[in-house]
Amino acid sequence: MSKNSSDISNKISRYLQIIVFAVLALSFIALIFGVEAYLMGNGTVAIYLILIGALSMGLAVYVLYQSRKRVEKLKTEDTKVMTTIECRKCKTKDLREFERGDFVFKELGKCDKCEENKIITAIYKEIKNKEKPFTI
Amino acid sequence: MAFAPGTDIVSQIIYAASLMLFVVFMLYGQRIQFYVMIREVENSLRKLKVIKEKGRKTAIETIKEIGKPETDPTSKVDRYLEYFTISPQSMDPAGIVYKLDHILDVRDNRLKDEVKLIAPASDEVQVFNLENTLEAAMALNFIYRIVRHFYIQGKKTLNMYIILQLQMILPLVMKEAEAYANALEAFAFGQPIGDGVGPLIAARLMQGYETRRVPKDCVVATLPFEGRTALVLKARGPGGNVGKPGDAVKELIEENKGKIAMVIMIDAGLKLEGEKVGEVAEGIGAAIGGPGVDAFKIEEVVVKYKIPLNAIIVREDIGDAVSPMRKEIADSVDNVLERMRNVVNERTKEGDKIIIVGVGNTIGVGQ
Ligand SMILES: [Zn+2]
Numbered sequence: 001m002s003k004n005s006s007d008i009s010n011k012i013s014r015y016l017q018i019i020v021f022a023v024l025a026l027s028f029i030a031l032i033f034g035v036e037a038y039l040m041g042n043g044t045v046a047i048y049l050i051l052i053g054a055l056s057m058g059l060a061v062y063v064l065y066q067s068r069k070r071v072e073k074l075k076t077e078d079t080k081v082m083t084t085i086e087c088r089k090c091k092t093k094d095l096r097e098f099e100r101g102d103f104v105f106k107e108l109g110k111c112d113k114c115e116e117n118k119i120i121t122a123i124y125k126e127i128k129n130k131e132k133p134f135t136i
Numbered sequence: 137m138a139f140a141p142g143t144d145i146v147s148q149i150i151y152a153a154s155l156m157l158f159v160v161f162m163l164y165g166q167r168i169q170f171y172v173m174i175r176e177v178e179n180s181l182r183k184l185k186v187i188k189e190k191g192r193k194t195a196i197e198t199i200k201e202i203g204k205p206e207t208d209p210t211s212k213v214d215r216y217l218e219y220f221t222i223s224p225q226s227m228d229p230a231g232i233v234y235k236l237d238h239i240l241d242v243r244d245n246r247l248k249d250e251v252k253l254i255a256p257a258s259d260e261v262q263v264f265n266l267e268n269t270l271e272a273a274m275a276l277n278f279i280y281r282i283v284r285h286f287y288i289q290g291k292k293t294l295n296m297y298i299i300l301q302l303q304m305i306l307p308l309v310m311k312e313a314e315a316y317a318n319a320l321e322a323f324a325f326g327q328p329i330g331d332g333v334g335p336l337i338a339a340r341l342m343q344g345y346e347t348r349r350v351p352k353d354c355v356v357a358t359l360p361f362e363g364r365t366a367l368v369l370k371a372r373g374p375g376g377n378v379g380k381p382g383d384a385v386k387e388l389i390e391e392n393k394g395k396i397a398m399v400i401m402i403d404a405g406l407k408l409e410g411e412k413v414g415e416v417a418e419g420i421g422a423a424i425g426g427p428g429v430d431a432f433k434i435e436e437v438v439v440k441y442k443i444p445l446n447a448i449i450v451r452e453d454i455g456d457a458v459s460p461m462r463k464e465i466a467d468s469v470d471n472v473l474e475r476m477r478n479v480v481n482e483r484t485k486e487g488d489k490i491i492i493v494g495v496g497n498t499i500g501v502g503q
């Protein structure tokens with residue numbers, strides 16, 4: 001979308017990442033304690049610790065994966081608006097980025113090859129990542 | 137004391153905790169749900185504020201860049217954003233269209249004058265574009281204020297149903313706000329938007345022909361089309377402008393004393409989910425949005441002279457309609473022209489006079 005809001009989403013995902021990594025570290029410690037407890041022969045405690053460790057680790061990885069996906073989605077939404085310039089006589093076609101003051105059917109300077117004026121024939125944005133179709 | 141079959145202290149504690157949790161959820165479940173909803177609304181509201189602030193900033197920066205004001209325009213822009221319009225009283229609806237028309241005219245003039253004051257160095261096209269930009273910022277401001285109102289009201293009264301209603305419509309509100317934010321950028325740069333497909337097609341037909349101005353802020357060209365004479369009408373570009381096609385069509389028909397074989401209106405039509413952007417569809421009736429004044433006037437005059445009214449629409453959703461024109465929409469032009477030729481050939485005779493109206497905001501489209 002926009003620069004500003006993607007800044008904010010970056011900030012949010014940075015906080016999120018810190019939290020997720022903290023949870024990951026804690027769950028790792030829980031797993032280690034669990035294994036230790038198991039080796040010590042304390043079966044019930046070991047099961048609880050391993051269960052909690054595995055669960056929170058799974059959760060952390062899932063959240064991380066989701067936030068990555070969202071950031072990627074934000075990045076691909078940025079598309080450029082393009083201006084098509086044509087010479088009607090020699091049928092040449094140029095594509096460049098939109099500039100302020102461009103409008104469709106605006107006459108620009110002389111064509112390089114002939115005396116005819118060049119003209120803007122189209123201004124559009126092309127969305128590369130199409131939304132997924134619902135086939136029903 | 138044993139809660140559970142297990143005897144060790146850990147399982148006892150966990151069992152007791154799960155019982156407690158059950159009781160808590162039973163007593164405070166709805167309250168918890170309420171806070172979750174409030175949090176969700178709060179996040180959206182915060183996002184709305186960011187969108188609104190960004191729109192305001194863009195508007196101010198654009199004014200500084202092309203308007204070259206001597207003083208800081210910020211306070212004037214803020215005043216502009218709070219501008220409101222009171223719609224006419226409808227207790228006795230007879231004649232309300234012309235009242236509404238008048239109010240909209242006054243509003244339009246007032247806003248344009250204000251833009252000229254805020255941005256003295258801007259030319260006519262830029263005044264139109266800046267007015268559109270500020271109007272998008274105004275819409276964002278309005279949405280933010282309304283959502284904030286219901287959020288605070290819901291929180292103050294702890295009324296779940298106010299928050300619930302807000303939360304239910306929030307996805308649609310957010311979509312609309314994002315559409316306005318995109319529109320604002322497009323207006324600030326003067327880029328053609330999806331809604332401009334009607335004027336784009338009209339301009340394509342007008343190429344190489346003389347145009348003349350008709351009221352209000354519209355242009356018309358007379359040209360041959362499939363052996364018929366076509367009066368092609370659009371709002372005057374490339375400034376952001378929808379014109380008043382209602383008045384223009386009325387004048388053209390009156391000029392020709394009603395001897396018009398057909399009126400064809402081309403517009404962007406709202407697509408439903410699941411339909412493709414840029415699809416072309418045909419129908420009957422006045423294809424024109426807005427407050428309904430233009431549709432009313434066109435219907436009135438075609439009924440008076442019994443002229444058939446045809447419509448061709450290009451499908452796009454609200455977001456596409458106000459953000460920079462998508463390629464699919466720009467590419468639909470040939471398709472629309474083909475459909476128009478078919479309609480004209482099937483429904484009129486050679487030598488007839490027809491009116492073709494390209495409806496929509498002509499920003500970034502000349503003639
Ligand atoms: Zn050339």
